[in-house]
Amino acid sequence: MRYPSGRHFLQIPGPTNVPDRVLRAIDRPTIDHRGPEFGRLGREVLSEIRHIFKTRNPVIIYPASGTGAWEAALVNTLSPGDRVLMFETGHFATLWHRMATRLGLQAEFVPGDWRHGVDPALMEAKLAEDKARSIKAVCVVHNETSTGVTSRIGEIRKAIDRTGHPALFMVDTISSLASIDYRMDEWGVDVTVAGSQKGLMLPPGLSFNAVSEKALAASRHARLPKSFWGWAEMLEANKTGYFPYTPATNLLYGLREAIAMLLEEGLENVFARHNRHAEATRRAVRAWGLELLCLNPAEYSSSLTAVLVPEGHNADELRRVILEAFDMSLGSGLGKLQGKVFRIGHLGSFNDLMLAGTLSGVEMGLELAGVPHRKGGVQAALDYLAQEAASQARPAARSAA
Amino acid sequence: MRYPSGRHFLQIPGPTNVPDRVLRAIDRPTIDHRGPEFGRLGREVLSEIRHIFKTRNPVIIYPASGTGAWEAALVNTLSPGDRVLMFETGHFATLWHRMATRLGLQAEFVPGDWRHGVDPALMEAKLAEDKARSIKAVCVVHNETSTGVTSRIGEIRKAIDRTGHPALFMVDTISSLASIDYRMDEWGVDVTVAGSQKGLMLPPGLSFNAVSEKALAASRHARLPKSFWGWAEMLEANKTGYFPYTPATNLLYGLREAIAMLLEEGLENVFARHNRHAEATRRAVRAWGLELLCLNPAEYSSSLTAVLVPEGHNADELRRVILEAFDMSLGSGLGKLQGKVFRIGHLGSFNDLMLAGTLSGVEMGLELAGVPHRKGGVQAALDYLAQEAASQARPAARSAA
């Protein structure tokens, strides 16, 4: 294995490349979490983070990684034996379903092929069937990190609305928030689950529940046992910028910096950048003659792209070759996709040339690992990126004239 | 308020002053938590951390702050309605008891005066009474962060043993681990709860459950709902150095560095240093003519010292004055001690001159805030510290001769 000179390419779909500004923000002495300086920090991040979720409702910040926020969403709103409807869009949806079951919920798991998002029509049908309104919540993963497939949250909301069903709508945005357009309030989501280590460009260690009025109302009667995850005490303490137990202060420094960076760039520009990189990646994949896991173009993920390796080849061997030769980490196939796909993360703090380096590593790796493919994937991506850059540069040139 | 030149004095009893070595370790790019480099990191910290607990049993590391580890200890070992015995040693014991109740346990709370630790004889009596062996666990806070009082875990173990009672023995070492002598295996503790932000000199964001064989056996039948906190999946994944969900990678970098520092200094030297600073602090307090909250010298805490302010004076006002004039944060009185005590943290990465600065800030603050006291507290501390330094230096000088 070559000595790792230069920068590692961390192209898994999260944790993502933490920008130096964020790392330096984190690398400061911890302060008194009950003192006035902390109060200012707390009030600022609790207020600003809402822009990222596009919500006016409160956002709860846990000193815990993302999986904890899944649990928080469930235990705060539901009671033992409650029916919830979940959809098998991939590995993480599967894990969330398993969690719900473990916590004592009656979690129905609508089967899926891991190549499509949640079908709004199916959601509508399922809820329409539930005449007794016994389903208390429907849970959807916005962007399946294991497959690179998104679900259309806005359309699903409309499908729910058509049934008039009162179930809570919970959405996991762990690998979409701050990367793919997401509108909590507009789309009527009741609980949004998120984590720090993807589009928010932080190390892992913070997770989020953004909660609607309706979710708050539900939480007052929910009987699943809870303490650490309890919303009520959090919201009470958060009013003044504090937390009911020791917060992850240093990550909050980083969060403040990350939010500032996202707002400086502009969320719509952030989304456009991710869309551009995803499209460039797909063009490369097609040029290589490889197959995208995601089958529905309306559900392509802008955070990551999962690519099938041809029958008879092992994606993990390809990943090993690429790591050893080019010091790049790619995402593995998870669960039933193990060995069958590799995942290219192109989210977070990222740019065109980093993507070009990433795709170059994949193209060279395919050759080294003997995976059948055509050359020219990088070239296809560059053609597209250059064209996009040209179209962006032009109006500016005009306005300068 | 003066402009904060120089270093802030963070003298709350945790989070503590994070050493530069640890901050710089944390301030590195996040890596792939499923890659080989992470595996090496994981195996190393999971193995080395056991020295800190003085255990040969596994230590579980959560990407969550300390309060979560309390919950983990309970939900992994107990079932709804189980009887647990807890002791009111202070604010944190009270919070742990409240948590147990919320989680659906039948948690008996043995009253206390917040000025003493758990009385081994009382523990013995309580367990002896329980002829039915219906108490499933006894929970003790080793060092009450709210009071500066420790409980004598070794003696309590013996008291339990005298009754032959099979209850699990759970100990919170959040503000004692790596500061005050603690011996999990020797003292027969079943679950040790700990956090990163005190003696381990890390920012908040990691917490720990060290678990005995007996606790593991109990966990196989425990029926409180759990998922995020579940030990079984953790232990399974930890075997190869990995975690079942995204770990707090950057804090694990810091943990590796912190463990290295503690072992370089030597745990016994770490404890001796804390004992010295605690004794110097108490001498200062006595010289000021103020009263220590802790009444039993056998239970003095080496992590922090809680000091009563005279009747008619407000400890929080004193703390405010000290923060504004001298940029030092002290711990507040919590719960029923609010306004009545201030707490001086002297744990973590700390030395004689930092303590001298700390006590100087308190002495000057007492004057500024008009709290009746005698001068000379700092002088008393310096006399003791100089004498200790002399006695340590002498053998070295001799051996050099």
Add this chain to the structure above:
Amino acid sequence: MRYPSGRHFLQIPGPTNVPDRVLRAIDRPTIDHRGPEFGRLGREVLSEIRHIFKTRNPVIIYPASGTGAWEAALVNTLSPGDRVLMFETGHFATLWHRMATRLGLQAEFVPGDWRHGVDPALMEAKLAEDKARSIKAVCVVHNETSTGVTSRIGEIRKAIDRTGHPALFMVDTISSLASIDYRMDEWGVDVTVAGSQKGLMLPPGLSFNAVSEKALAASRHARLPKSFWGWAEMLEANKTGYFPYTPATNLLYGLREAIAMLLEEGLENVFARHNRHAEATRRAVRAWGLELLCLNPAEYSSSLTAVLVPEGHNADELRRVILEAFDMSLGSGLGKLQGKVFRIGHLGSFNDLMLAGTLSGVEMGLELAGVPHRKGGVQAALDYLAQEAASQARPAARSAA
């Protein structure tokens, strides 16, 4: 030697404790020194640094440590064999004189006792004697880092003016700039020499020449060979924010941050803080019964205090004991003061409690090393600091009312 837990006390009179804000600013990727981002940085620091010198003239920033700026001042303004008048105020004045001689100047060295600054009357007499106006420059060290004695630059200026002598006035402010009041323009200084690692709170590696119109005029005819140090190319390139050769980019990041901090605190507050710490230190020294090196109260340094150890005792042994027992570095006696004095640095990013810790280390060290002294130095300092804090707090309280 004890394991160095906690923070080292770096109480030499420079390099000083670099604040975290500055260290983090430096710890960023280097950028293209010919690109637009650098140009903005260059223009900003070149403009802002002038506030620190209290000048409207240009300030040249060398990517070199302070000794280089001495050389730059001489080679840019003088020709081989030129007469310069220098004053033996201590070790650094002696080194500057030796440098001048080595560079081929005829450098007269007015003897001194290392316990006084430059006597304005002596300056006046010396220049008045020089009827031929053959002295081209007079060089004074504002604050002698080796002795803790300042020279009164404003009064010296007046003395020069009384003679009408046209010699250039060069002042070394290496350990006074941004610590002790200094007014380049008001005091008519022609070349100010400075470095980064003292009051500017940076690591060593930058040095400065602030240059008057008169100095610039002289530089056009100066014939000492020069290239690296040449002002002309520097000033030309600086006009647009760039440098004629690779600048120390990362230290310039730090400089930007350090200037911001100084201006946030306010220069007059910075000076007041240094005055307060120097007075507190002198009170401690007197209480110990030790002797200050500086004999003239009008010349006390606010950056550092040099203290004589009693006859028969070795200051370096005392310093060794303090370093080993308390992890504090003090300044040694330099040149003919070796072993006779120790120097306490109290400049840069520093506060009351750090000073209390520092003086505590000295007081305990005196005891450990067996240096005869009375106790009570720290107490004397605390009494003074508390009184100052009280008098500062009062007006604020009033204005809040």
Add this chain to the structure above:
Amino acid sequence: MRYPSGRHFLQIPGPTNVPDRVLRAIDRPTIDHRGPEFGRLGREVLSEIRHIFKTRNPVIIYPASGTGAWEAALVNTLSPGDRVLMFETGHFATLWHRMATRLGLQAEFVPGDWRHGVDPALMEAKLAEDKARSIKAVCVVHNETSTGVTSRIGEIRKAIDRTGHPALFMVDTISSLASIDYRMDEWGVDVTVAGSQKGLMLPPGLSFNAVSEKALAASRHARLPKSFWGWAEMLEANKTGYFPYTPATNLLYGLREAIAMLLEEGLENVFARHNRHAEATRRAVRAWGLELLCLNPAEYSSSLTAVLVPEGHNADELRRVILEAFDMSLGSGLGKLQGKVFRIGHLGSFNDLMLAGTLSGVEMGLELAGVPHRKGGVQAALDYLAQEAASQARPAARSAA
């Protein structure tokens, strides 16, 4: 201009991308430069740095940037009016010549076309002509940073030897050291000039003179005035690991780390990596149909590649477009090459995928800026890099079998 997400591509030929390990090493509190800890640091770096120069002679480390080391080489070894022979290989050779002239040397400048290195035969002829042996030194730039052309130092040494001429041989390795094979002792170089910000992967601020016995002997009689740059005091102080004036302590921390990294990778592997990246770059340039500035394949630089833009196009406009669209800095044409070439730096801490990203930025930039070229440069580079990776991987695979 796009918001700069992700990492800037700093592809100028120095300063180079400073690795995080080095940045974090620098970002530590400054220590007492006269204390024992510094002594250990000083001794270590002064000893280890010699491996990088491949010398057993002393290496002097200045707290100054590279241009200063040019001056140091001259003023320590030469006297006013001495004849030196210099060769016009490019912009930096021109600047060094100008410096020599300014310092009062009689510096002959052998003309060159900026597209070739120093011709050994010409060196031989020039020295053979000098029957009087009046030339005191010959000065050669190993790697011309402005042109991407190297001079063959080993062959030049042989040419000098053939004449038996006693002139000192001075070599500037500012952009070759630790990137391109360099052997001070084997090649009989008397003074090697180097800087920190290129192959040594540090920020600018340190520079070096490695000095032979012969150079030291010459320095005893050299009469150019000097003080800051004087070798004698440096070498005296360096014996114990210290410096005669304040060193750039924080950069020395970084130097220790950088040397460790270079030795971990192995210098020969470092050179091979640079050779590979240079060859890949040239293949890209040829595929684009553009012209390399360097005309002699035996003199290709492995640190950087200078590329001519076609007549009628402006290289600086191309660079501006690339910076704005792709956040990549390239080197500009310097001196008489302004606007005619751009320079791709591929030295320092760098790897295949960073190069792929770099070349992708150039290829897309050529298109955006409308510079005539053929596509396929990146593809040509990838083909070569993949082939090299395959050939490196194979032996390892074999040995594992």
